[in-house]
Amino acid sequence: MSILEQYGLLLALVLGIAATVLALFGIARAMGPTRREPGKDVPASSGVLSRDPVWGRYHARYYGYALLFLAFDMEMAFMYPWAVVYREVGLVALYDMGVFLAILFLGLLYGWSQGALRRQ
Amino acid sequence: MNFVIVLVALLGSVWLLAVVEGWTTTGRLRPAAPLLSGLAHLGRESIVPRTPDRVFFETAPVLLLIVAVLGAAVLPLAPTLVIADLATGALFINAALAYVLVALIMAGWGPNGAYAMIGGWRFLGQLIAYAMLIVMPITAVAMRAESLVTTVIVGSQGGLWNIVYQPLGFVLFFIAAMALAFRAPFDLPTAPGELGGGVDAEYTGVRLGVLRLARLTLVITLASATTVFYLGGWHGPLLPPWAWSLIKTLAVAVSMLLAGRYLPRIREADLMRWCWTLGIPLALLNIIVVGLLVLVVP
Amino acid sequence: MISDPTMTITGARQRQGGFTVLQKWVSRALAGNLSCLIVPGPEVALSHGLDVTAAGMRITATPRDASVLLIIGELSEKMSEAVAVLYAQMPRPRAIVILGGQPPSTLPDADFSAGVSQAGLIDAVDWLKRALAKGAFSDSPEDFDAAVLHARIDYVCPMHPEVVQNEPGSCPKCGMDLVAREAGEPAPEHDHDHGHDHREHRHHEHEHQHHDHAQQHEHHEQERHHGHCHEHHDSHEHDHEQHEGHQHSHENHHDHGHKHQHDESDGDAEEKGSGHDHGGHDHGASGFMSMIEVTKDLPRSADGLAMDWMEVPFGPVFPGLPGGLKLTLTLDGDGVTEGQATSLVGMINESEKGKEIDAETFIERLASAMPLASVSYRLLACLAIERAAGLENDSATDQARAVALECERIASHLGWLAQTGRQLGFAWLTDRAATLQLEIRRASGKRLLELTPALQALAARLGRTPLLKSRLKGIGILPSGTGGLSGPVARAADDAGDAWARLWQRLDEIITSLDYIKATGEPGLPVLRNIGRGSGTGEATVETPRGEAQLSLILEHGQVKSYRLDTACSHHIGLVAKLVEGRELGDALVAVGSLDLSPWEVIS
Amino acid sequence: MYAQAFFVAVFGLAAIGFGVVVFRTSSMVRSALALLFSQTAVGCMFLAMQTEFLGVLQIMMMATEMSIMAIFMVMFMMDPGGMGGMDMTHQKRFSIGAGVVAAGVAIVVAFWADWGPVTAEAPDAAMQTRALGMELLGRSMLIFETAGITILTAMIAATAVAIPVQTTANSADKEDTE
Amino acid sequence: MTLVLIVALVTGAILFGIGVYGALSQTNLVMIMMGVELILAGALVNLVAFWRFLHPESYSGQMFVLVVMTVMAVEMAVGFGVAIARFRAKGSVEMEEAGDLKG
Missing domain, CATH: 1.20.5 (Single alpha-helices involved in coiled-coils or other helix-helix interfaces)
Incomplete structure (x- = not known):
């Protein structure tokens, strides 16, 4: 195929x-x-008829992680092709990727030390 | 032909999983219960919340089902029994499952309800926690197999299953897979006790039925992925290959289901902190260890 | 099959076309898949010894997933309103089952009622299965409508917040179309109405901006306004998709504004109006809005970001909290900035003036008002009345009563464990604790001691459960110097004073109570001794499972003239605000849950 | 070949359609997810052009990155739900002009340029991944490591700018005191 | 085969145009970034088309795509970082209100 x-x-x-x-x-x-009845289509909130719109500016408290993730996530774009040829190339490949990951890990450590890895 | 067999196997696994789920919650083994429950969902009203984002609300369950099946489509049951044996299968399953997040954000934002919205955004945080732990262990698997093709990955485990070869990777992947399937104890976006159903909260009738089907399919897909990447896929004595794949998949799926029963829900802050400060370093360690092993052991 | 007209449930679904084969199958499937929402909550069912799962119904967390509304016992007026909302949000076909108590006035007639007993529950399930198999669909089901489901609609000017009318029209100040807005529940100036307040605030600020920079922005404004109108026309796709929802909201307005008349032309006229409202409530006014102005006065979180806070109700029927407890949290993201708990089912401490209650009736009433700890309050009432009547203590009776109290303590703590399991998604704990609780309710005296190994195993198991400690440790620490504590909460305060300490305090108490029962003897349900027509004042204190309860009453000729009740939960509920502040949502709920508040025992 | 052109065109149209929605909707989450699906369609175009690894990668990366974009949109836009129907644009005419000119020039170049001989057969998909890996470890090794440095810089910059200096006030969370 | 190339290039060009429009017309930092993302998406389409139809033998083309993707991610991380910082300081990420940035 x-x-x-x-x-x-x-x-x-x-x-x-x-x-x-x-x-x-x-x-x-x-x-x-579906019969239209009063109250039926109000989002359920445990017995209270809460009609307030909730689409407001939501405070995501993990934005520290999110920032690091955006950058760190790119690492795998390079890692998959690397993994495929890894055995073929041998130790050099491990060294290359080692340097790359060490660089990235530094960034992670920096973020960690500055308090990005916590609930803000 | 493969197409049909794989889909039937998938549906059958989902059905069995649903039976087991019913068994653990009600204590009764009723093989017909999943079908009846599906019919009952057809019979209930499907309510659309007022002032929703209708497109999101309608798309979310379908999208979840689609990505779960797409993920399963690249996972082999037997050497040739796979819908699409892509050259980048191991990456493709990541790509498909990344849209679980999209579906949940849609389901959270769509109904304009507080519980659902918090649930949806919570899952984004959960993804940020588990995503690297899905991706990095798979890299180590690909290193050993020298390929991203799922059938080749299974083939590479003929002598020794990856669960033995890289146990650390297996543990990380298994935990991350559970988090991805948002089953207990990682059910943060749907937590009944914290969010009154969260992203599930506004779905009724046939939409809820599709959503539940999608969630079970997702568990099967992830269990199947665990089998393919770590448990040697179709390898096994006596029984035909497809039987081994199914047995392992179901065993993993049931263990995912049961693990949640015996554990309290994890705190989101803990999940994120552990994944980043413990999980990612361990995943890197796993890659280095596997890297050395691959070079040392021919 | 000919459907039996008498077998139609009140919440039947509207049928389309004839009774097709598919509908028949679906009806049967519906009958086999009963899922119930328990009001006030599953913990009340357990404390009455009802095993809903064994009766053949699945317990659900939300009304959206429920087909049966199971009401247990009498409901307070506020709870009746909540129940009406829950019932309205259940998808049809839906049924109402009432066990014990009168049907709430807000609901249609119950489909099935019985006394509070397992037999009654099983009868109800049998009946429901038959009824749903035959009457899940109906040709003309009645709409459910209740006064609580309607909000009052105000029409306000987007530019002038002070212009509020109760009819659509144009603003007397600027001539703009007024925009519909749901008024807050009781009064227009409802402080808790965050969303609306906020919107008003925005407009206000907007206006401000105008005065300051009117000159500079005038031109820009025009241009943008045009651009925007254009944009709006094109984005009608949005409106079309929402047509259904929108029409409904119109219906709502309609029902309310005019007295429930369905006039076609009237409806059309209104639809235009509400369509406008829907497209954008401040559509006409939106030009340049300064975001700095909008966020300037908003409260800021600890990390310095000013976000929209929203007020979210958790309860009165929330799966993570005991039924009847309404926790209102102001959320900033998933963090709690403030919160308060109120009880919708609490007792009122006013004995009706000049109305005397028979002593026996008083005891029954008090016991049934506290479904989660009825033995304790029965005992409390007996003691107080006996003391008022001047009876001497009888050591044998006292002992039997004490044993009964300890039995209830064990059961109550197990109920708390089941509730905690429900809150934490810890299914095994919920099942195990609920099973044990039911067994303890059934077992008497020495038989109960046979459960000792099971209870010890439960405690040991909890000690070994991964994640549980990290989930509870450090959550819900009481501020130092908190007074007015009693019960397990107070006893655990000496330790770490967090949720984890409270868990172990309760587990220890279970074991201690077992030891006491072992050493003492058979329990005896507190029964009032013969007080004759005694008079006097009596005061009694009982250490209920949740803390000290105190009752003082005046007895006149065997009639209770007035009483005063003081319970631990009345004090503990005040701690909620401090425990939830600044916490993550899940932690806040765990903190509240760890207090083991019984909303029934909150005296107002 | 026509089939290939057809699918490239279909996904191209999808990408453009979602791209247009990005700036036409007033709901910010819709806008972000429209961008997401636009990028997904671009990924599907890659697949249709037999560039499997990059296509799947694009589909995967964009799902998470654009979702994160969605939450930032919700955090920082005035009316993320788009319920107010506010207009958040300026210099509209100029922008449309600039967009049309940019696209027009590129299209004209695409049509007029002599692209030379066009290869019909794409390399095998599995080969592509291998070859890319070899490229990564061979000729483009420095580029790869430079990308690492870039990512490091981004991580440091983003953290330094966005994360407030820890004070006692905002470290009240439980996990920080442990 | 040239047909597919042209189709891809035209798509890339239109995406680029939409991106340019978005980046110029939006008043909000985050929305401007969406425009930039679209511009980069257009560039990606072109790059892949060039690689596939003109130089499939040289993998620097694919490498370039990876680099552009990295740029997208990096741009987002830094952009959002700046957005958070500005929002914390000013309560807004509207460019019209960033007078102090214009100098």
Whole structure:
């Protein structure tokens, strides 16, 4: 099977699932309509009819981690091709990647020391 | 043909997992319960919250199901029994499962409800914690197999399973996989006791059914990934290869399910701190150890 | 199959078309998948000895996932309102089952009612299975509507916050269209209404900005305004998708503004209005808004960022907290900036003036008002009345009563463990503690001692559970010098005073109580001795599972004339604000949970 | 070949469509996720162009990075839900002009330039990953290490700028006192 | 095959154009970064198309793509860092309100 056919298969899988779910939705709709009643569509908050909109500026307290993650995450873009040829190249590869990871780890240590790795 | 067999195997595993889940929660073994429960979901009303982001609200469960199945599509049951044997299979499964986060953010933001929104953003924090622990152990697996192709990775474990070869990587991957599947004790985005259902809270009827199906599929996909990367995939005596794959997958999935029963939910701050200050250094150590092993042991 | 008209549940789902085969199957599946939301909470079910899972229903955490609303016991007025909201949020088909107590006035008639007993529960499940199999769908189900589900709608000017009308129209000051806004519950100036306050605040600031920089910005403003209108037309996609939701919100307004009349033309007119509102409530006014102005006066978190805080209710029916306890937290992200707890089911300490209550009735009433510790309060009432009547202590009775009290202490602590398990998502703990609690309720006297190894094993197991210590240690530390404590909370305060210490205090108390029972003898449920027509004043103190409770009363001719009750929970609930402040949401809830507050025992 | 062109075009259109949504919606989370799906579509284009490793990498990296973008949008935008329908743009006409000119010039160049002979067969996908690995450890080793330094700089810069100096006031959290 | 190349290049160009529009028209730092991300996405499409159809034998093209992706990540990390710092100091990340930055 050619590589493009495989992608086609995956695409077909995606579309197939979407179609299946749509069919399920269709069957569910055929059961009957959802009655509109007061209070039913207010987001459930344990017995209180809380009508306040909640879409406000949300304080994500892990932004210190998030900043480090954004940069650190890039490391794997380089690591996967490296891992594939690692055995072939041998110790040099370990050394190269060792330097790279050490550089990244330094950044992590800096962030850690400055208090980025905590709930802000 | 493969296409159908793999999907049927996936559905069958999900069904078995649902039966086991019902067994642990109600104490009764009822094989028909998952089907009945699915039918019951069809029969309940599907409520859309007021002033929602309708697109997000509708897409989230479908997206979750799609990515869970896509992840399973590159995992082999037997040497040729795989939907798409991609050249970058090990990376592809990461890519597919990264969209679990997207689905949960959508499910959290969509309904415009406080519990759901907190749940969605919590999962982003959870991803920041576990993501590196999924990616880095897989790197070590690829180092040994010299390939990202999942069938080759399983093939490389013919002599010795990776769980023995790199136990540290297995432990990290298993924990991270549980966090990715957001099952207890990592169910921070859906925590009933803390968020009253969180991202699940506003889903009813058929949408809730799809969401639950997707979550179980996700567990199976991750269990299957654990099997492929660490438990030697289809390798095993006597039984046919596909049977071994299924048995191992189900065993891992059930153990993921049971682990949550016997543990309290982790604190989010602890999860993030442990993953970054302990997990990532250990994952790096794992890579170095495996790197040396690969060079020393032919 | 011909559906039996008598077998239709009140919350049936509207049927589309005929009774198809699929609908029949689905009905059966629905009947086999009962999931119930327990009001006030699962802990009350347990303390009444009800085993809901064994009866064949799944306990759910949210109304969205529930098909049965199971109400146990009498509900206070506020709880009835909460129940109405929960019921409204359940998807159809939905049923109401009431065990013991009167149906709340806010709900439609119960589908099934029985006394508080396991047999009643099993009957209810049987009935529900039959009813759902036949009557899950109905051709014309009745809408559920209750007064609590409607909010009053105010129409305000986006530019002039002081202009508030109760009808749509235009602003007398600037002529802009007024925008609909839901008024806060009781009064328009509702302090807790963060979202709205905030919006007003924004406009206000906006106005401010105008005065300051009107000259410079005038031109820009025009240009932007145009751009924006254009933008809005194009972004109608959003509105279309939301058509359903939107129409509904219109209906809501409609119901409220005019007295429930469904007039087509009227509806159309309104729809336009509310469509406008929907597209953007401050649509017309939005030009340049300075974000600096918006965030300037907002409170800042410890890290210096000014975010939108939101006030989120946890309770009265929240799976992580005992039912009836309403915890309102102001959240900054997932951190708590402030919080307060109130009880919606607490007793009121005013005995009706001039109304005398028969002593026996008084005891029953007090015991049933405290479902989580009924034996303790029965004992308390008996003691107080007997002392008022001047009876001497009888050591045999006292001993039997003390044993009964210790039994209840064990059961109550196990109930707390189950609740903690529910809060922490620790399913094994919930199941185990609930099973043991039910067994203790059933076992009597020496039989109870057979459970000793199981209880010790539970404690040992908790000591070995990974993550539990890191979850509880250091959470809910009481501020130094906190007075008014009693019970396990006070006894644990000598130790570390955190949730972990409280857990071990309660586990220790379970073992101590077992030892006491072993040494003493059979329990005897407190029964009032013959007091005749005695008079006097009596005061009694009982160490309930949650701390000291004190009752003083005046007895006249065998009738309780007035009483005064003081409980530990009334004091402990005041600690909540200090314990949750500055905590992560999960930690705050654990801290509150570790106090083992019984909202029933909060006296106001 | 036409099939390939078709899929490249379809995903290209998807990328453009989502790209347009980014600046057209008033909801900030929608905007961020539209960017996410735009990048995903770009990744799918890579796959359609038989550049498997980069495609999958793009699809994966962007999911997490753009989600993090979403939370920062929610933190720092005035009205993240877009409920106020506010307009957050300026110099609109100029920007449209600049965008059209930029795209136009690039398109004109794309059509007019002589691209020379075009390769029909792509290298095998597994080979690509290997070759990239070899490139990484061979000729481009310095680039790779430089990227490491860049990332380090970014981590240090971001931390230094964004994380406040620890004071007793903000280290009240439990985990810091341990 | 040139057809696919042209299709890809045109897509890249349009993405680039949208990015330019976004980066110039948005008033908010975070939104401007989204524009920059789109510009880089356009560049990525072009790079991959060039590699695939013009020089598939030389992997410096792919390496370049990796570098651009790194730039995207780095830009985001630093950009968000700056956004947090500005928001903490001024309570806003609107560029129009960053008068002090314009000097």
